[in-house]
Amino acid sequence: MPGELIPILAIIFGCSIPMVAIWAKHKQKIAEMQVDTTAQATAEKAAQYTGQIAKLEDQVQVLERIVTDRGYDIATQIEALRDTVEVEQGSSGVPLEINKQERV
Structure with a gap:
């Protein structure tokens, strides 16, 4: 077997x-x-x-140019001027000379 x-x-x-x-x-x-x-x-x-x-590197380069340019400083100065004008005018947003003319 x-x-x-x-x-x-x-x-x-x-x-x-x-x-x-x-x-x-x-x-x-x-x-x-x-x-x-x-x-x-x-x-x-x-x-x-x-x-x-x-793409991101290109965007960073553009942002670096904006920040390092003189233009960024100018934009900051413009915004600062807007803030001071708004404080002088109050909350109406209308220039002071127009308010004086309407009251006359």
């Missing part, structure tokens, strides 16, 4: 080894495809981030 099992076991192992090899090769192909897909997605995200970083 044990002698009869040896050929049966040989046939089973003989068939299962190629099946395991095919399964392993299939798993390897799936893993390679996943790596390729992940690499492509990562490259696309990197390109998007590079574009966004370039």
Whole structure:
């Protein structure tokens, strides 16, 4: 009886080894495809981030020019003058000369 099992076991192992090899090769192909897909997605995200970083750097350069220009100081002075005029005029928002003319 044990002698009869040896050929049966040989046939089973003989068939299962190629099946395991095919399964392993299939798993390897799936893993390679996943790596390729992940690499492509990562490259696309990197390109998007590079574009966004370039835009942000341009915006920062514009803001730096505005802040360091004399124009920023002038804008600040204009706003300061507006604040003082509003304090003098009260809350009506009408220039003082017009108020005086209407009262006459």
